[in-house]
Amino acid sequence: MKKDQFCLPDGVIYLDGNSLGPMPKTVSNRVQKTLTDEWGQLLISAWNKAGWFHQPERLGDRLAPVIGAPRGTVVLGDTLSIKVYQALAASLAMRPERSVILSDSGNFPTDLYMAEGLIKTIDRQLQLKVVSPEQVADHLDDTVAVMMLTQVDYRTGRLHDMASLTEKAHRAGVVAMWDLAHSAGALPIDLEGCNAEFAVGCTYKYLNAGPGSPAFIYTRADLAIEAEPALSGWMGHAAPFAFDPAYSPALSIQRMRVGTPPVLQMAALDAALDVWDDVSIHDIRKKSIELCELFIAEVEKQCPQLKLISPRDSAKRGSHVSFAFEHGYAAIQALIADGVVGDFRAPDVMRFGFTPLYIDHNDVIAAVEILENIMTNELWNNDKFKHQAAVT
Amino acid sequence: MKKDQFCLPDGVIYLDGNSLGPMPKTVSNRVQKTLTDEWGQLLISAWNKAGWFHQPERLGDRLAPVIGAPRGTVVLGDTLSIKVYQALAASLAMRPERSVILSDSGNFPTDLYMAEGLIKTIDRQLQLKVVSPEQVADHLDDTVAVMMLTQVDYRTGRLHDMASLTEKAHRAGVVAMWDLAHSAGALPIDLEGCNAEFAVGCTYKYLNAGPGSPAFIYTRADLAIEAEPALSGWMGHAAPFAFDPAYSPALSIQRMRVGTPPVLQMAALDAALDVWDDVSIHDIRKKSIELCELFIAEVEKQCPQLKLISPRDSAKRGSHVSFAFEHGYAAIQALIADGVVGDFRAPDVMRFGFTPLYIDHNDVIAAVEILENIMTNELWNNDKFKHQAAVT
Numbered sequence: 164m165k166k167d168q169f170c171l172p173d174g175v176i177y178l179d180g181n182s183l184g185p186m187p188k189t190v191s192n193r194v195q196k197t198l199t200d201e202w203g204q205l206l207i208s209a210w211n212k213a214g215w216f217h218q219p220e221r222l223g224d225r226l227a228p229v230i231g232a233p234r235g236t237v238v239l240g241d242t243l244s245i246k247v248y249q250a251l252a253a254s255l256a257m258r259p260e261r262s263v264i265l266s267d268s269g270n271f272p273t274d275l276y277m278a279e280g281l282i283k284t285i286d287r288q289l290q291l292k293v294v295s296p297e298q299v300a301d302h303l304d305d306t307v308a309v310m311m312l313t314q315v316d317y318r319t320g321r322l323h324d325m326a327s328l329t330e331k332a333h334r335a336g337v338v339a340m341w342d343l344a345h346s347a348g349a350l351p352i353d354l355e356g357c358n359a360e361f362a363v364g365c366t367y368k369y370l371n372a373g374p375g376s377p378a379f380i381y382t383r384a385d386l387a388i389e390a391e392p393a394l395s396g397w398m399g400h401a402a403p404f405a406f407d408p409a410y411s412p413a414l415s416i417q418r419m420r421v422g423t424p425p426v427l428q429m430a431a432l433d434a435a436l437d438v439w440d441d442v443s444i445h446d447i448r449k450k451s452i453e454l455c456e457l458f459i460a461e462v463e464k465q466c467p468q469l470k471l472i473s474p475r476d477s478a479k480r481g482s483h484v485s486f487a488f489e490h491g492y493a494a495i496q497a498l499i500a501d502g503v504v505g506d507f508r509a510p511d512v513m514r515f516g517f518t519p520l521y522i523d524h525n526d527v528i529a530a531v532e533i534l535e536n537i538m539t540n541e542l543w544n545n546d547k548f549k550h551q552a553a554v555t
Numbered sequence: 556m557k558k559d560q561f562c563l564p565d566g567v568i569y570l571d572g573n574s575l576g577p578m579p580k581t582v583s584n585r586v587q588k589t590l591t592d593e594w595g596q597l598l599i600s601a602w603n604k605a606g607w608f609h610q611p612e613r614l615g616d617r618l619a620p621v622i623g624a625p626r627g628t629v630v631l632g633d634t635l636s637i638k639v640y641q642a643l644a645a646s647l648a649m650r651p652e653r654s655v656i657l658s659d660s661g662n663f664p665t666d667l668y669m670a671e672g673l674i675k676t677i678d679r680q681l682q683l684k685v686v687s688p689e690q691v692a693d694h695l696d697d698t699v700a701v702m703m704l705t706q707v708d709y710r711t712g713r714l715h716d717m718a719s720l721t722e723k724a725h726r727a728g729v730v731a732m733w734d735l736a737h738s739a740g741a742l743p744i745d746l747e748g749c750n751a752e753f754a755v756g757c758t759y760k761y762l763n764a765g766p767g768s769p770a771f772i773y774t775r776a777d778l779a780i781e782a783e784p785a786l787s788g789w790m791g792h793a794a795p796f797a798f799d800p801a802y803s804p805a806l807s808i809q810r811m812r813v814g815t816p817p818v819l820q821m822a823a824l825d826a827a828l829d830v831w832d833d834v835s836i837h838d839i840r841k842k843s844i845e846l847c848e849l850f851i852a853e854v855e856k857q858c859p860q861l862k863l864i865s866p867r868d869s870a871k872r873g874s875h876v877s878f879a880f881e882h883g884y885a886a887i888q889a890l891i892a893d894g895v896v897g898d899f900r901a902p903d904v905m906r907f908g909f910t911p912l913y914i915d916h917n918d919v920i921a922a923v924e925i926l927e928n929i930m931t932n933e934l935w936n937n938d939k940f941k942h943q944a945a946v947t
Contacts, residue, residue: 170595183599191590194819198583202765203562206896207575215766242814244788245637252676268800273789273814276802280787284644286679293800367815373594374607374818395672396636397665406901408660408685410668422634422665423759426766427586427819504598509798 164450165438169371169521176526176533179504181345181483181516184371184435193434194427202426218429219398219420223379225436226370229444230343230362231353232381238416239432240424243344243365243378245394247277247311249419250361250380252393254309254338255285257360261308262289265337269296269316274342278311296321299328303335310337314352315345315481318508320473322350322481326357333358344368347379348439349482349518350448354381361386369482369518372432380419387416396421438520450519452477454527455484458515461531462486466538472512483516496548497537503530556842557830561763561913568918568925571896573737573875573908576763576827585826586819594818610821611790611812615771617828618762621836622735622754623745624773630808631824632816635736635757635770637786639669639703641811642753642772644785646701646730647677649752653700654681657729661688661708666734670703688713691720695727702729706744707737707873710900712865714742714873718749725750736760739771740831741874741910742840746773753778761874761910764824772811779808788813830912842911844869846919847876850907853923854878858930864904875908888940889929895922 170186201213210216223237282289310332329339339359348369362381366372395410397403398420412418469486495507505515562578593605602608615629674681702724721731732753740761754773758764787802789795790812804810861878887899897907
């Protein structure tokens with residue numbers, strides 16, 4: 164759909180945009196302009212003159228329609244881990260009489276780690292309860308303060324039903340907090356409609372904003388002026404430049420800001436969001452499902468050694484597809500050497516992300532042909548693919 | 556000393572590097588390379604191949620000598636506010652039986668706000684006690700868990716004696732935590748020698764790493780493997796890519812990492828640190844004192860309306876100089892319009908930073924001449940300088 168707008172090396176079929184999206188071509192000039200014309204020429208005055216100061220909210224409003232959020236409910240900054248901490252702490256503050264953070268084993272580990280750290284820091288009886296994804300609904304009771312889930316499982320692509328689980332949570336008086344890391348830019352999300360209190364996510368996957376790009380946090384409109392900021396930094400203050408010794412949170416989503424925003428990363432994100440000006444997330448989803456279906460069908464036909472571990476029903480799956488294979492690590496290395504970039508997740512998961520922004524039908528067919536060659540010739544048995552360290 | 560290595564607009568005398576340092580000329584190419592050759596070409600593999608993953612520790616080791624720290628004790632990431640929170644939480648965890656965070660009214664507000672937020676989040680009796688800078692030593696008793704101070708006062712430039720206060724803190728069993736925002740790159744710091752447990756700081760002031768560049772955190776060598784990480788994100792895990800559901804902190808300074816590092820900002824910082832390869836921080840300090848002394852003498856001679864509020868003794872002053880003046884806000888606007896960039900801090904403080912990296916004797920003389928003209932002609936009474944919003 165937009166392939167010519169991305170930097171993609173010759174000969175590479177990039178099926179790892181679910182980990183780090185490729186660079187939109189406009190990013191380079193945008194960042195250069197921020198460096199040369201803004202920092203270089205305007206110096207300190209760029210905070211006003213180049214609009215750096217309010218970029219976190221402005222980009223929040225740009226991102227909002229992609230995730231089904233109204234204006235004034237999304238702000239960018241920090242990392243996803245930090246945003247998880249903020250949302251969790253604010254959720255706990257809303258239910259001081261409850262003691263359980265409920266999550267599932269499909270959650271990304273850092274979300275669980277941040278919960279662990281928060282619990283250890285807070286000196287009252289709190290518990291992180293981690294159940295299987297299917298059991299979440301059954302554990303929503305009046306001990307649970309907050310349900311913290313990632314919508315799309317980073318390994319299998321299994322998709323939670325946000326609307327239904329949020330409704331069940333609310334019926335039990337539980338605050339709902341969603342991590343949209345593998346959802347934002349991949350599929351339609353109706354944050355406003357589902358009524359969840361908090362959502363967080365990153366922008367370097369399907370939003371293609373680059374390595375270490377800012378995370379986002381959403382609060383339901385009523386909470387943008389009520390949520391308790393545990394990380395109460397000066398950029399979230401009602402009057403940051405009054406230098407008041409006491410903290411007083413902004414009466415807006417700005418209260419979820421903490422420190423000085425990373426201006427270069429914000430510029431890259433701003434350019435990356437241009438892609439969405441004339442793309443419908445519904446079209447993206449429709450075509451992403453077609454690509455995933457085609458990939459599954461072709462792999463199952465040509466590579467029977469691989470076992471699908473993603474849900475077969477596309478309505479229950481995000482935008483990536485995973486197969487289990489005993490020699491998955493080496494097979495992924497062999498694939499990458501042949502120009503097909505997927506990634507590996509322990510213990511045996513081969514993971515492939517599909518986004519129609521820069522992946523098409525021909526790429527899928529070509530990728531499976533290469534995979535089939537690797538499987539037929541058992542190239543994953545080649546020593547050179549076996550002993551490298553993985554950081555993916 | 557290095558003026559030709561910085562981007563400085565023609566006709567501008569930049570005395571605001573204490574707020575945002577100017578851009579080193581090498582930054583632009585370095586960031587471009589990260590975009591085009593790394594993200595653009597290596598995609599996800601750049602985390603290993605371009606060394607992105609370990610950049611936070613690698614840059615920590617590059618920065619360490621500038622702040623008097625040994626290797627393996629400094630790591631970059633997040634914002635200064637977040638690093639304050641981490642250091643404070645780790646300090647409190649070391650003194651569970653004590654209840655006071657001691658700080659002073661010269662501290663930067665965000666440090667106090669982060670302490671407030673942490674106290675509100677932790678559900679035990681804790682208190683933030685803020686005394687005057689002169690009274691800190693007298694309040695170091697066995698109720699105090701941690702002494703949190705900024706070495707150089709952001710308004711007056713007043714310099715705390717780190718070695719002496721740290722020693723007094725330790726004598727009372729108090730953990731010492733220093734904010735070096737206005738010190739790092741401005742004056743010699745002997746972190747290792749003073750034996751403080753924690754230090755934090757930013758890199759966009761005297762280290763010239765750009766708007767929103769990563770902050771740093773230092774832990775004393777023994778604490779790099781012992782400090783309790785409240786913000787326990789996956790990048791601080793002993794094995795981030797094992798995706799273990801339980802958090803287990805790295806046995807190194809890496810435990811103070813949280814989420815995915817901002818790679819573009821790290822690249823800018825890397826380039827900015829090149830400046831320090833052949834500059835001695837002791838020479839910087841010596842020349843910075845000369846510039847400050849000259850500025851004070853000239854201003855007092857030519858602009859008697861301005862009242863020095865910085866310590867007159869250079870040994871008790873950082874690298875900026877502040878004057879109080881009733882019409883300070885408008886006078887700073889008039890100065891900026893005439894090419895001399897200082898800044899204003901409420902209620903009446905005119906603040907000027909001096910760094911010999913790109914400011915010399917002639918700049919100081921020229922700046923005071925322009926200031927004198929503004930004062931003589933009462934240009935600060937000009938309406939156009941009065942009603943602008945300040946974000947500086």
